[in-house]
Amino acid sequence: MKTAVGIGAAALVAFASALAFAPRTPPPLAPSSIGVEGSHFNAIDQVGSRLLTAGAMGEILYSDDRGAHWALAKLNQDRQALLVSMAFAPDNKTGLAVGHEGWILRTRDGGSSWEEVAFTKENGEPLMSVARLPSGDWITVGAFGKAMVSKDGGQNWQPMTLPAEVEDKHLNRIASSADKQHWLIVGERGLVLKSDDAGATWQAEPAFYNGSFYNAMATKDGGWLIYGMRGNVFLQAAPGAPWAKSEVPAAVSFFGHAQEQDGTIVLVGQGSMLGISKDGGKSFALQRAQGRATLTDIALTGPDSGWISSDGGLQPFSTRAKAASASGQGANP
Structure with missing residues (x-):
């Protein structure tokens, strides 16, 4: 790290859900599967029919039965460093995971x-995020403007050229975007x-906000939704359209998202809060999920179900349960 203070700043600002909480010791192994309650997970992805999650202490878990049972993936190095992002x-079959100390893993x-x-x-x-471009190149970005590209499947990395605004x-x-042409x-x-x-x-897009953005998603209309700290969410309704601030009833920081088949957007964030949008x-x-954890990511496994990762473990997500609690709109975080 450059300095202890610098890393502290990166931990708090870059991705609050992943970096602001001390790692927690995972629960003991169950006889037939890994326990997922109480551990700190930063990312969860649906990869084909498999669920994968990663987080504190360098753990990566996978499930082939929609989260009913979890197994611990094998790592050839046990760094016990925080993992933040995965991409496939x-x-x-081929995927990368990235995290603290410039850690990059490949499967x-x-x-x-x-x-x-x-x-x-x-x-x-x-390193905060990783992705595979249509060219086959892999890119990863992180703290202090760190950006790298690999042209050989993730084996070797070189600095990535980005605008001076970084x-x-x-x-x-x-x-x-869904077609991987827009990023x-x-x-x-x-x-x-x-x-x-x-x-x-x-x-670089012309500046329209001075706070931290934690994530973004492409909309079905070809625009973008960007979100981050203190309930600041911005929508670009169509390519080239101006950025407009979305209405959010409380200053909740959001870190992950999913979009259901009917177009409903679900954001997950601090205080176990869900942000639900029915209008694109x-x-x-706002609605509250289980507990009071910081929700870090969400993956849908079917038309009415999925899983949410958090600094307090994994929890199931149900569209039906969400609909049943719809009367809680505007709930205080």
């Missing part, structure tokens, strides 16, 4: 086992980088 190639078997390809014990900036800002998330990188101090050529080149992201109602 279209074959659902070739869909997440059952992982090998270390990079780790920087001294002065290693946290400076030393923390880069928190890489997001893409965003979002970060602190309102930074939004955009690519309309499948990630080949990047341009123009406005959100």
